[in-house]
Amino acid sequence: MNYRVLLTSTAENDIEEAAIWWAENRSLEQAVRWLSKVREWIATLARHPERCPTAHETSLAAFHVRVLLFGIGRRPTHRILFRITDDLVEVLTVRHIARADVEPNEMI
Secondary structure, three states: OEOEEEEOHHHHHHHHHHHHHHHHHOOHHHHHHHHHHHHHHHHHHHEOHHHOOEOHHHHHOOOOOEEEEEOOOOOOOEEEEEEEEOOEEEEEEEEEOOOOOOOHHHHO
16 A cells, blocks of 8 residues: 655654754755755655654554654664554654654644
């Protein structure tokens, strides 16, 4: 089964902010690479999103939250949090793993 993948405005903003950080703190080339790769990884959620484990934020949410770990190096640097509803994968947020856990109001 193929799923539609939708990014919330929060997730879009998270991605934009991270790309800006990469450009300002690393290089424009790395920012472009990060942006391209994160979008590629998110696109993989269209097939078998249930392969991703349950996020610990599920205990705080009114729905099941899953997590896809992502990074352009050897180790993941970001958590892509999403939920599956029928044939839709909704990406809720994209956060650096060093940031505090997501609050329920941040998953709307």
